[in-house]
Amino acid sequence: MYQLAIYHKKEPWNKDKLVGQKLPLKLQQIWAIRIRLELFNKIRDLALFNLAIDSKLRGCDLVALKVNDIAHGKTIQLRAIIVQQKTGTPVQFEITESTRLSLSALIDHYKLTSYDYLFKSRIQSSEHISTRQYGRIVDNWVSSIGLDHTQYGTHSMRRTKPSLIYKKTKNLRACQLLLGHRKLESTVRYLGIEVDDALEVSESIDS
Numbered sequence: 629m630y631q632l633a634i635y636h637k638k639e640p641w642n643k644d645k646l647v648g649q650k651l652p653l654k655l656q657q658i659w660a661i662r663i664r665l666e667l668f669n670k671i672r673d674l675a676l677f678n679l680a681i682d683s684k685l686r687g688c689d690l691v692a693l694k695v696n697d698i699a700h701g702k703t704i705q706l707r708a709i710i711v712q713q714k715t716g717t718p719v720q721f722e723i724t725e726s727t728r729l730s731l732s733a734l735i736d737h738y739k740l741t742s743y744d745y746l747f748k749s750r751i752q753s754s755e756h757i758s759t760r761q762y763g764r765i766v767d768n769w770v771s772s773i774g775l776d777h778t779q780y781g782t783h784s785m786r787r788t789k790p791s792l793i794y795k796k797t798k799n800l801r802a803c804q805l806l807l808g809h810r811k812l813e814s815t816v817r818y819l820g821i822e823v824d825d826a827l828e829v830s831e832s833i834d835s
Contacts, residue, residue, distance in 0.1 A: 652791040675734040678727035680785040704728040719808035
């Protein structure tokens with residue numbers, strides 16, 4: 629005799645959840661978070677936040693950065709280049725002055741060496757923070773300035789600077805290079821450019 633399999637209807641994974649593209653941060657929101665982190669002397673979080681904005685890296689690449697990825701000895705580089713885990717292709721990014729200062733403070737405070745991970749985990753079983761932990765940190769950042777954390781995530785950090793660059797220059801090719809996308813169409817979809825442009829046109833028309 630064969631046993632009959634009983635089918636149990638599964639709840640959709642996205643039930644009661646907001647899904648879709650995460651919003652990029654606006655300039656005033658960037659400064660609001662940065663100022664709060666400075667006021668509360670959050671050395672690791674400030675360096676993580678600044679580098680996340682500058683690097684435009686995926687979470688898996690950001691959390692795995694080592695000191696020698698962004699510094700020669702004690703000197704933080706103006707630019708760095710890493711190979712992306714997802715695509716295997718190199719991507720280059722700038723490190724602005726404020727980010728260099730926060731990274732130097734991080735390295736000095738935790739006495740990091742060249743081969744240490746930048747963002748060490750406080751959990752002994754892990755050498756660096758996980759992408760899940762990074763996601764929780766981002767949730768705390770956006771919630772601290774009154775934003776709905778369900779609308780933001782780690783990809784908000786990756787999208788923020790390219791979104792600001794595109795709005796200022798409309799240079800889609802530059803955004804593609806900065807994000808390390810192979811296809812221009814990927815950048816268009818990732819930044820939601822067509823939707824944003826359509827909304828701007830719609831908002832400019834007084835019906």
